[in-house]
Amino acid sequence: MYKLNLNSENIKRLDHFKNSDYFLLTNSQSKSSYWKEHSKLLKSEVTKDQMVVSGDSGFYIPPEKQPILGFFSKITKILKSPTKLLQRVKTRYFTLPKLFQYKTAFDLVLNHAVVTDPDLSPYRINHLLWKKDRDLFLSSDSVKSDFESWSKRKISEHIYLHYYYFNILKSYLKGKKVKTVLEIGAGNGNLTSILFKNFPGISLILVDLPEMIPVSFSYLSSVFPDAKIILPNEITRNNPKDFDILLLTTDQIKLIQDSSVDLVINCHSFQEMPNAQITNYFKLIERVIKKGGHFFTANRIEKIPVSDIAFTTEQNDLPNRFHLYPWNKKAKVLVNEVSRFSRLVQLDGIGIRLEITKP
Ligand SMILES: C[S@@+](CC[C@H](N)C(=O)[O-])C[C@H]1O[C@@H](n2cnc3c(N)ncnc32)[C@H](O)[C@@H]1O
Known part of the structure; x- marks a missing residue:
């Protein structure tokens, strides 16, 4: 469970959104079986000064900086359920093959270490070229100090991963x-926040399931209290132009103007969508991206986006496969590789692709 502090104005705005048709009338066609189940588990309760978020998937909110309280809450958790702790230790150290911590993986990849399979290829990121680039974050220590300085939160695993994606974008989009x-599918907005902080003057449009929007709104407005963040029910004719961060539900993508976007991003989210929905988003990208605009995506090589019943019941849904996405054949591909960062931290391969969609 996560608690995000909000001012009374933002509490009121969220309340309006949650009572609007934009939140209540959700289009279930856009959801895979996985998300039909997980969106029901995703709860965002508005209290008098907080948003209380609970759920099982889709958001990775970095914890608040409370070293002493954090230490005691860890001890309390251990004392409350020692068997759970034993189970976790058993899984981590005796069942799973040894994987690296995200922090270590960040440094290994950036240092071109042999364990990262650093073979060079025109389709792979050349981390050697990053070494002298002062615009990039070249060590996990620099990531930690940057993130903790502006977010006032403690760094978490996923933040290292998103700084790695930030480095890719910053290096290839130089100039x-x-x-x-x-x-598309930004979760609580971890990558969004890093981009917003490190690409001064950008505007971001986030498209997500209605259930996730209170989470991204609360996280982003707690980290950037002065940013102009617009909720889906607050859209007027003017504000598609006048915003820092515009939150849209999956039903509102028609509001995005043709050839208006410089960069489209989808991380770890197409992998959990039905194939028809992925095709719709590829059409959207083709429509809204500017000539010369970039598309960056990182998703599982293969995932069956269904619920846990798939462990015991054969599923009819087609597996979701990265190489079978309806890629634009005219695109100029800049990166197309199995993520060397992800290979170190998890068992499932992640495909990374960066392209100029309309060269
Ligand atoms: C695993 S999370 C990834 C979140 C974030 N991109 C990250 O990397 O931390 C998947 C995200 O996809 C969103 N999602 C699922 N189905 C979607 C759909 N049809 N359209 C847009 N977003 C969707 C979920 O709500 C969630 O925000």
């Missing part, structure tokens, strides 16, 4: 004008 970014 390009990046004004408008569309992120």
Whole structure:
């Protein structure tokens, strides 16, 4: 369970959103079986000064900086359920093959270490070229100090991963004008927040399931209290232009203007969508991206986006496969590799692709 502090104005705005048709009338066609189940588990309760978020998937909110309280809450958790702790230790150290911590993986990849399979290829990121780039974050220590300085939160595993994605974007988009970014399936907005902080003057459009929007709104407005963040029910004719972060539900993608976006991003989210929905988003990208605009995606090589019943019951849904996405054949592909960062931290391969969609 996560608690995000909000001012009374934002509490009121969220309340309006949660009582609007944009939240209540959700289009279940856009959800895979996985998300039909997990969106029901995703709860966002508005109290008088907080948003209380609970759920099982889709958001990775970094914890608040409370070293002493954090220590005691860990001890309390251990004392409350020692068997759970034993189970976790058993899984981590005796059942799973040894994987690296995200922090270590970040440094290994950035240092071109042999364990990261550093073979060079025109389709792979050349981390050697990053070494002298002062615009990039070249060590896990620099990531930690940057993130903790502006977010006032404690660094978490997923933040290292998103700084790695940030480095990719910053290095390949050097010298390009990046004004408008569309992120599809942004979760609580970890990558969004890093981009917003490190690409001064950008505007971000986030498209997500209605159930996730209170989470991203609360997280982003707690980290950036002065940012102009617009909720789906607050859209007027003017504000598709006048915003820092615009939150749209999956039903509102028609509001995004043709050829208006410099960069489209989808991380770890197509992998959990039905194939028809992925095709719709590829059509959206083709419509809204500017000539010369970039598309960046990182998703599982293969995932069956269904619920836990798939462990015991054969599923009819087609597996979701990265190489079978309806890629634009005219795109100029800049990166197309199995993520060397993810290979160190998890068992499932992640495909990374960066392209100029309309060269
Ligand atoms: C695993 S989370 C990834 C979140 C974030 N991109 C990250 O990497 O931390 C998957 C995200 O996809 C969103 N999602 C699922 N189905 C979607 C759909 N049809 N359209 C847009 N977003 C969707 C979920 O709500 C969630 O935010």
